[in-house]
Structures are given as C-alpha cells and as structure tokens.
Amino acid sequence: MSGNRHEPQRRRDMAALAIAAGLLVAGAVMLWDSARLADLGGYSGVGPASVPRVVGFALIGLAVWTAIEALRGDFPQRPAQNIPPVLWIVAGLALQLVLLHLTGFSIATGILFAFTARAFGKRNLAMTIPIGIVFAFAVWAVFSQLLMLHLPAGPLEHLVFPRG
C-alpha cells in the first residue's frame, strides 16, 4: 500500500527468509511430536495427533509461501529500529525473572521499572532504581497486605512487614 511498494524492488529479503525457515522448523517439530503420540483416536477416528499434524503441514505450507514472497521482495518495509532501548527492556525483564525469588518483588520489579525508564530516555539509573523500588514496594504492600495477593517477598518486604 505504501509508496515504496510501487518501485520495482526485487531484492531478496533475508530477514523474511529467516522467518520462513523458522516456520518450517516449527512445522517440522509439530509433525515430529505428533508422530510419537499413540493413536488413541478411539471411536472418533480423530486422535490426539490429528490436529497437530494438520497444523504442522499448514505451517510448512506457510513457510513456502513466505519464502516465495521473500524472494520476490514482496515483504513490506520495516520501520527503522533503534536496538539498545529494546535490549534494556529485555534485560530488565530477564533480571526481574532471575531476582524475583532472591530479592523479593520490590527490588526485582524496581530494577525492571528503572531499565524501562532508561529505554525511554531517563538515563540516570542512580535515581530511577530507588524510585522504582519504592514504587514497587508501595504496590507490593497494597496488593499483598490489603488485597491478599500472594507476591514473593524478600529482605526488604520482611524488614517492613516481619511476617511477609
């Protein structure tokens, strides 16, 4: 639909080819997994392996279609991306995942908060991490103490609410 599309642009699109390869692998995994299922179709004739098999073949078909479009350069233009902010958020989520059961909800989530803010331009982590931890702690207190939601507690939470 966009203007660029009308220009003859028959370049091979490597990223789109990678997607096609990914779909092919996903389809193959589906077929491989359904092959090892016992056929307990029983009276219906449609067993646990039937639907995965259909979906697996469909994914392989879509992989071929994607590859054709990629070779013809028919994939739409991608918006230019700035990768570091994306990595900051991914790192924040990964750290939260690792730290959650070690340091409790507030510290782990405070770090995620600060890293996300960094990705959007607040670069001073020395300021944003404490803000994040305080904010996350307030949220933790409201939801775990008042609304009885079970959220992981760590040293900080135990310090303020000895029972956690």
Added chain:
Amino acid sequence: MSAFDFLLQGLGTAADPMMLLYALIGVTLGTAVGVLPGIGPALTVALLLPVTYRLDPAGSLIMFAGIYYGGMYGGSTTSILLNTPGESASIITALEGNKMARKGRGGPALATAAIGSFIAGLIATLLLAFLAPWIVKVALVFGPREYFALMVLAFVTVSAAFGDSALRGLTSLFLGLALACVGIDQLTGQARLSFGVPELLDGIEVTTMAVAMFALGEALFIAGQRDQAEDEVTAVKGSVWMSRRDWARSWKPWLRGTVIGFPIGAMPAGGAEIGTFLSYATEKRLTRHPEEFGDGAIEGVAGPEAANNASAAGTLVPLLTLGLPTSATAAIMLAGFQQFGLQPGPLLFATNPTLVWGLIASLLIANAMLLVLNLPLIGLWVKLLTVPKPWLYAGILLFATLGTIGANPSSFELGMLLGFGVLGYVMRLFGYPIAPIVVGLILGPMAEQQLRRALAISQGDWTTLVQSPIAATLLAIAALALIVPLILRARGKGEMLSQLAGEED
C-alpha cells in the same frame, strides 16, 4: 407473591444506605484487583470472597455482586488506556479502544465501555430474572457438534476481520493454533509438544500470552522506534465525554452486543470471549465507517464490551437454574452462594425465592454502582496518558508483570511472558497482526475438543456435523461469511482499488 413483587422487595432491601455503601466498597475492591492485567474475575472473586463473610447475608450478597461486576469491568480500563488486556474477554476491546485512546479519545472509549456494560448488564440481568428457565432449555440443546459449528463461525468471522495480508494473517493464526496444541490433550490425557517440561503440561496460559503480546510487545516496539516523538500520544482531544455522534454510533452496538453476548454466556461451553469476537465482527460488517476499524472505531469498543458484560450475566443462567458452574468464575460464585445457604439447582427459584431475588436485586444495584463509580473517574483515568513516557511504560511493565506474578508466581511463567513479548515485538516489526495468534490459542482447543467429542459420540460418522439443524445453519452462515466477501471483492475490485488510491493521495 409474583416474581415482580419479589424483585421490588429485593430492591427495597438493597436501597438501604448501608447496603449501597457495601455495594460501593465491593465495586471499588473488585475494580482495583480486576484492573491488573492477567488477573481475571475468577481470581478477583476468589481473593476477595473472604471479605464478604464478615457481613450479614444481605450485605455480603450485595458486596459479592459488586466485586463480581467490578472484577468483570476492571479489565477494560487498562485494555483501552494501556493496551494490556487483562483477560481473554477484553482482548477485542483493546483493538479499537487503545487506538481511540492514543488519538485523545480515551474518554469517549471509556464512557462507551462503562455505559455499554451498564446497559448490557441491566438488560441481561432482567432477562436472567424473568426468562432463565426457558433460556436454559435452549442452551442445553447445544451439544458438541453445535459448539463445533459455533467455533467455526467464530473463526471465520474473526479471521476475516484481521489484517490486510492473507499470508501474515494466516501465519499468525496458525502459530496460535500450534501453541494451542501444547499440553495435555484433554480427551486422551496424552502430553503434546511439552518435551518433558512439566510446566507445559497445562498448555499456554491465554492471559500470559495476551499480556505479553499486547503490553510487552507494544512497549518493545515503541522503545525501538528511532524517532520516539513520531508516535506521540494525545491524552485528550476534544471532550472527555461522549459527543452526540458518539452516542448515535454507540447505542445500536450496545444492544446488538447484549443480544449476542447473553445467549452465548448462557451456553454451558460458550465462553465470554466468543461473544466479543462475534460482536466485533458484526459491528465491522454493519458500520457506516469501515475505514475507522483498526484505527479506533467506537462501535468496536461499544459492542464487545456490552457482549462481555451480557455474557457475564448469561453465565448465571445455567448456574442458578441447573447449579452448573460453566466457568472458573462461576465455580467460585457457586462456593460463594453456598456460603449464603443458596443451593443452586432446578428447584432454587421455587424453594428459595427471597435469596434469589435478593441476589438479582444486588446484581442490579452493583451494576448501577459500577457506573456511578466509573463515570466520574474517567477524567482521572485519561490523565494517566499525560504521564511522561518513561514513567508510563515503566508503570505498564510493572503492572503487567505484577498480574502474571500474582496469578502464578513461577519463574517459568515469567520466562514465557518474556519470550512471547519478544515474539510480539518481532511480529509487529514485520507487520504480522497480533490478534489472530491469540484468537487461535483461545478457539483452537475448543474447536478441536468439540469436534472430537461429536465424532466420538457418532462413532466416527462425519455427517453427524450437519445432521442437527442448528449446527447445519451455523455452518451455512460460516460458509456464507467466507464466500460472500470473496464474490463481492471479485465483482467490486476495480471500484475498491480506485477508492483506496483516492484515499491515499
């Protein structure tokens, strides 16, 4: 006493100031917890049920009703403002609602959701009160083959409504269907695609996937945009309140959403999200502003929100008349009713009229209270969008992960959240639509199970699928919905292309 007298008596009890206060507290608590992405009404009610034990029966019943409606409604606010649908029934709301919010029309979007929910809740509760025994008879006619036909219809209408590229729409849908196969096969107990990982045995949690795809994927995508100013969000443009035009465009979708949502909610295996899908597809077909769909059409918020709330009341039909809890929320409500000495079942309306009508009156009051609480708050909610971007997105990620952690504090679940967030980012980058993958994950297992049940009952005879008049009709509508647009497109291709070209200049 007639049913009407019982209802009036119930309303009289509930109009006591103390009772209204309990209703308000219930609605506030329910909204506060239900607003978290990933925490649906089931967990909300389960968490807050003990609070109601401390009151007298009338008070606890009304507070309970408030928590239920508050929990149901809470999800739509964050869906609209932050694009973080908290449960499967509000995914569709996010599609158009968030687009509206980004253009400064968050106020009207929230208002049409709140008023639509109120109207749908009101009509559906009255239908429940007076027609429940008849509706349930119709609902029971639906067996596996009828449900399968309904799922096929939902698939066709919904997937026809997504995206401009058939390849990318289908790829997204089939990825969803592939993910839907993960876990224990319900009919034979065999583990599929779980590779020996116990956490995968129960399949992929729809809420985790929805929160990751929508909230995380969106945050990553916007963070990655080189020129962040390009994607400026306007907090408020024009009035926060609905204009005359908004009203004119909303009232029909509200009523249609109610008509679609209520019966589907009443069906034991219907599910609230199917009603929202069908309502969205209907509005897209009927609208006079098709160009706005996908770009913030108010009908796309009004209809599905009404359908969602109407189906919540519909769920109570089998619960009260048969004692059938058809959803996790309903199962917890059943536990709640038993606490009040209410034993749902076929004899309930006859043996315990005062309590039943008290409950129905409580639902009506709670529904009204929800409107009272939420309309004035809209101005405050939309201010949320004026929060500077770093803090806004930091807060969105905080609450999105809080919901997932609160529902299931396992590292594995958080890992899935991260993985699907990245997948959502990549899909956005390459122009894949997000909704079909989530729809595939929700509808895939339902359609598969119902098909296999139908075939097991018929002992492998495929003609059973069209031997029931209801199933045959639904399948025929699905076939028409698939074929007619193709014919229209073929006939009107030249016309449409020139129209498109005209718009783009």
Added chain:
Amino acid sequence: MKQFVLASLFAGAVAVPAMADYTIIAPANPGGGWDQTARTMQTVMQEEGISKSAQVQNVPGAGGTIGLAQFASQNNGNPDALIVGGYVMVGAILTNNSPVSLKDVTPIARLTGEYEAIVVPAASSIQDIQGLVEALKADPGAVSWAGGSAGGTDHIAVGLIAKAAGVDPTKINYIAYSGGGEALAAILGNQVTAGISSLGEFEAQIQAGTLRLLAVSSPERLEGVDAPTLQEAGLDVTLENWRMVAAAPGLSDEQKAKVTADIEKMAKSENWQKQLADKGWMDTWLAGPEFDAQLEKDISATEAILKDIGLVK
C-alpha cells in the same frame, strides 16, 4: 462512618501479622475442589485459633503434580507448609510420569470424600444399572459416557465398571470434559448415553427428576440415596474420590505429630463440620497408619486400571 466501615473491614480481612503460620498450597486454579478445600481450611483454622493468619497459594497445573513438585522441593523440613491433594493426584502422577510422588511429601490425613454416581437422562430408555451393563456388553462403542478429564476419577470408574462387567476397558467410549459442569450439560441435553461424576454434582438434578440415578460407587448404600451400590448390582467396584492434606517432606516425628494434632483439631471442630454440611462434603477423616495403608492400596489399584485402559504403559 465510611472510614470506620473500611477500617473494620480491612482489619477483619487482613489478619494482624504476629506469628509464623501455615501456608496452604492449593495445587489447582481458584474455584476447584482443592482450592475450596484449602480456603475452607484457611477460614476454619483462623476461626478456631489454630493458625492466626493462614495463607492460601494457588500453584495450578497438570492434575496437581506441578504444585506437588514445587511444594516438595521448596519446603523440605518446613513445619508450616501444607498442601491439599486427593485421589485425582494419584492418577495424574502416573499418567504424567511425574518425577515427584506422594512418597516425597508427608501425608497427614484424609479429610473429605465423595462417591461416584452413574446417571442417565430422564428420557433415556435405560432404567437401571443392569440395563446399562447389558447395553455396554452388546456394543461398548454405542454407550458414550460423559465425565471429567481423561485419566481422572470418573474415567477410572468407567474402566473399572467395564472390567467388572467383562468388557474390554480399552473399548469404552469415554467423552472427557474439563469441568463437572460441562459434562452435566451434555448429559442433561441428551448428548450422551450415560454420565459419571461425584454424587454431589448430580444431586439437585436427581431430586428434580431430570436425571435418573442408576448406582453409586460406595461400599454400602448411602443414607437418603435411593440407588443400589455397584457391588449390589454384581459389579465389584468401590471408588471414593477423597481429598487429603499433606505436610512437607523431612519433618521430625514431633513436627509431624504437631501438624497432625492441628489438623485433627480443625477437622473435629464444629466450624469444620458446619462447612462440610454447607458444601455437601462427606467427612471421611482418616489419619495415621490406617491412612498410609489406604493410600498404598489406592495407588496400586489405580496403576493397574490405568494400564488396563491404556493410559499408562
């Protein structure tokens, strides 16, 4: 006024942090039987002063085996941790090849239980259990059974019935549904030949005359239930879907004794009995060596029948 109400509500809802106390794991989503058992225990323990602020935590997944595995690995020697479980877990451990079994925790007591009931829709031509068994013998595929999840109590019961009737258990046409509710709807809607679930699920419908009760899986006739046992009908099948509570692995004998005493105090309280009556649950209290022996017996019998049905190799 409003502040007072809010304050008193919250003071009531949020117990004051004071002493270390029980955390009860419900290895299922909110709403199910295990979750309700855990939340009822929470309420009664608090009201009886056994535990000042017991907490419930849901760890859903795979018939309770995810919760069980997490519980066993994280709480070794922790006397304050409890987990709710039941007969369904026994089957799930086998069908899922769970690395953690009930041997890896400390079973304390059986709390409640329900018997299975076999019903047909009121419009069905089948009048009694003999009629159903004859239909089953004539053509097992033509008799479709609606019940709970594959490999669960209901499925096991159908397998046992077929076996006792001399029909090949792999030939049963069992239609698995996710919740009791959906299966009940299929039976009421005349979609299937027969239905099987715990008696409580069907009771209201049986009273209203929309379902016909053919038999129950109890060892003796149940009070107030007008139906023969399976044994009376010549089928040697008894089955109880029980729920239990277990403590963490690695407890000392004193710790185990204290937990058992606390649970016994709870289960013998009037409060608990009232809750059971409200919910229609049967009190099937069993603890100590008797419970251990019963557990052992159930596990081996379940393994045998799951192999017969073909769900476990």
